[in-house]
Amino acid sequence: MSRWSRPLTPHRSLCRLPCRHAAVTDATRRNSRRPRVRPRPRRERSAALNCYDCQTHDQPTTAVATCSACGAGICHDHARAVPHTLHRLTGMGVATKPRTARRLLCGTCAAAETSA
Template sequence: MNCYECVQSGRASEAVAVCRMCGAAVCTEHVRTETAQVRVAAHPGKVIHDQPARRLTCPVCRAAEESP
């Protein structure tokens, strides 16, 4: 599978991840990685695991999340 962002700019590069928001395949250049604490709906705001989870997104979804 090729990176969606690269294909849009006329290049082809192998995808290494899938955006958790939109499902687009992304390469190492375009994947955005962050960590997030796992929380339980029954206890709002309560962290249930010490180790943070990994969260992968594409540049478009990351920009949308960070926009005011």
């Protein structure tokens, strides 16, 4: 039997020349598994976000929210809840939603928005 008349394996059908590569079987797939990778150690959580206004007065207090205008951390004492009217794009008719949403601001941003 000549080397060109042999039945072609999946690998040989691609290269068309006799080669030394063995056909991949289920046994070789099982033996060539990747080694297990150890899971990464968990990092410790970083410190909690502190209230910016309390931090300026050297009283570290954990923040419960962030200001929607400037992004500073605010505690329960410094948070200002301001109603926010929601708008939607429509052709004719009412363009505002009937209920208002809550918007949390720090004291500085709340005073700046209400000033004339």
